Amino acid sequence: MTKDLIEIEARVQGSFSSDDPTKALEHDHNYVKKLMHAYLTTQNKEVKKNVGPKICEALETHTSLEESVFYPHVKELNSALIERCLEDHQQADDLIRQMKELLPGEAEYDELMQQLHDSVTEHMSVEEKQLFTEVRDSDINLYDLALQMQSYESNLVAAHARLSTTRPEQRL
Ligand SMILES: [Fe+2]
Numbered sequence: 654m655t656k657d658l659i660e661i662e663a664r665v666q667g668s669f670s671s672d673d674p675t676k677a678l679e680h681d682h683n684y685v686k687k688l689m690h691a692y693l694t695t696q697n698k699e700v701k702k703n704v705g706p707k708i709c710e711a712l713e714t715h716t717s718l719e720e721s722v723f724y725p726h727v728k729e730l731n732s733a734l735i736e737r738c739l740e741d742h743q744q745a746d747d748l749i750r751q752m753k754e755l756l757p758g759e760a761e762y763d764e765l766m767q768q769l770h771d772s773v774t775e776h777m778s779v780e781e782k783q784l785f786t787e788v789r790d791s792d793i794n795l796y797d798l799a800l801q802m803q804s805y806e807s808n809l810v811a812a813h814a815r816l817s818t819t820r821p822e823q824r825l
Pocket residue numbers: 716719738742776780
């Protein structure tokens with residue numbers, strides 16, 4: 654299991670393919686899916702303790718990036734689809750909020766992780782098959798969008814770094 658985890662790599666934060674920022678979002682999806690699979694297929698409590706918070710953190714950063722920059726930028730293409738995506742995010746946020754009250758490896762946490770997995774997997778599939786395809790086929794300036802996403806994420810990373818320097822009790 655340890656070996657499997659080493660093979661899972663997060664995208665370097667702030668890195669975006671300048672010609673197509675949806676590739677970075679897909680990379681995030683694959684990373685989270687692998688982490689969720691690792692969590693749900695192990696009985697090892699140490700692994701769960703390590704991976705559970707990573708999943709929540711990765712999803713929160715990803716959701717923030719989509720809601721603050723990506724969705725507003727592409728909303729005109731299909732506002733109904735964006736509304737549906739926002740509802741999906743709300744559902745995931747609610748599950749994550751409940752998980753943060755528990756410890757990874759507890760039965761209730763595991764159940765919530767399964768629900769999060771099912772909800773998030775379906776949501777990612779909708780984004781990849783419908784939304785990202787529409788974005789790639791549109792005349793939206795993907796270079797400009799990538800720059801805005803890169804800038805937002807870099808600021809987010811810097812803010813997190815400042816928080817963990819000044820408030821060590823907030824560290825995971
Ligand atoms: Fe999303």
